[in-house]
Amino acid sequence: GIQVEQSPPDLILQEGANSTLRCNFSDSVNNLQWFHQNPWGQLINLFYIPSGTKQNGRLSATTVATERYSLLYISSSQTTDSGVYFCAAQRWEYGNKLVFGAGTILRVKS
Amino acid sequence: NAGVTQTPKFRILKIGQSMTLQCTQDMNHNYMYWYRQDPGMGLKLIYYSVGAGITDKGEVPNGYNVSRSTTEDFPLRLELAAPSQTSVYFCASSYDREGTGELFFGEGSRLTVL
Numbered sequence: 641g642i643q644v645e646q647s648p649p650d651l652i653l654q655e656g657a658n659s660t661l662r663c664n665f666s667d668s669v670n671n672l673q674w675f676h677q678n679p680w681g682q683l684i685n686l687f688y689i690p691s692g693t694k695q696n697g698r699l700s701a702t703t704v705a706t707e708r709y710s711l712l713y714i715s716s717s718q719t720t721d722s723g724v725y726f727c728a729a730q731r732w733e734y735g736n737k738l739v740f741g742a743g744t745i746l747r748v749k750s
Numbered sequence: 751n752a753g754v755t756q757t758p759k760f761r762i763l764k765i766g767q768s769m770t771l772q773c774t775q776d777m778n779h780n781y782m783y784w785y786r787q788d789p790g791m792g793l794k795l796i797y798y799s800v801g802a803g804i805t806d807k808g809e810v811p812n813g814y815n816v817s818r819s820t821t822e823d824f825p826l827r828l829e830l831a832a833p834s835q836t837s838v839y840f841c842a843s844s845y846d847r848e849g850t851g852e853l854f855f856g857e858g859s860r861l862t863v864l
Contacts, residue, residue: 673853683840683855726792728853737783737808738853740793 641734642667646727646741653717653748661712661744663727671730671738672703674712678723686712686725717748751776756841756856763831763863771826771859773841781844781851782824783808784816786837787858793840799824831863 643666653659665672674686687694687701689710694701698717703710714721724745728738754775763769775782780801785793785808795808799818813835815827824843828835839859844851 675853675855681838681858683842683858685852685854688852728793735806737795737798739795740785742792 642669642729642731642739644727644729644739644741646725646744648744649742650745651747653746655717655719655748655750657717657748658713658715659717659746661714661725661746663710663712663729663741665708665710665729667731667734668705668708669729670732671728672705672710673728673738674701674710675726675728676721676723677726677743683726714746717746719748719750722746722748753777754841754843754854754856756839756859758859759857760860761862763828763861765831765833765863767831768827768829769831769861771828771839771841771861773824773826773856774822775824775841775843775854776822777843777845777854778821779843779845779851779854780821781846782818783842783844783853784814784824784826785840785842786810787840788837796826796839828861833863835861836863837861 645664672690691705700713724743726743728740757772783798784796797816799805841856
């Protein structure tokens with residue numbers, strides 16, 4: 641099946657800094673999503689982005705499907721951005737299911 | 751819309767007991783999923799369903815059973831609970847014929863087996 645790797649595993653930022661999180665996947669994908677898990681454990685869908693670029697406020701994401709990676713950009717980070725960021729990918733030939741990466745733990749300090 | 755609702759939020763079981771985690775969604779989604787998340791780890795798929803009456807195994811199905819009698823409900827059954835099933839369980843749903851739609855999660859159910 642498809643393999644999903646995220647980097648870095650851990651990231652500590654000062655409030656106001658920018659960051660880039662990376663997601664590599666082992667095969668071409670039909671579905672690529674980014675999620676944020678807040679410190680209380682809630683999982684929120686940030687982007688559905690199998691290709692191209694999307695922006696939502698201070699967050700944006702780009703997926704380069706031909707090169708098998710996706711990037712999540714966080715600008716002007718805030719303490720509320722802390723948590724774990726997951727990307728998940730799916731390829732139809734491997735079944736109707738998303739495979740999650742191990743996540744990037746982000747800590748934003750005030 | 752309430753979205754995806756899971757119950758209970760917390761539960762402690764003794765080894766060998768059984769229980770059912772309930773999941774319901776009111777978004778008329780055809781795809782539903784159960785994931786487990788062990789401490790400090792990512793999510794692993796237990797079972798999923800592409801519609802009422804159809805279920806399939808994910809990565810870690812052993813020790814679990816599911817059913818999908820309606821579009822809204824997708825309960826997860828734990829038979830003969832074991833300490834290895836201590837985890838946080840998430841139910842999720844999406845709408846798309848090929849399952850490529852945006853995924854929405856419930857708030858999770860924290861299960862401890864002692």
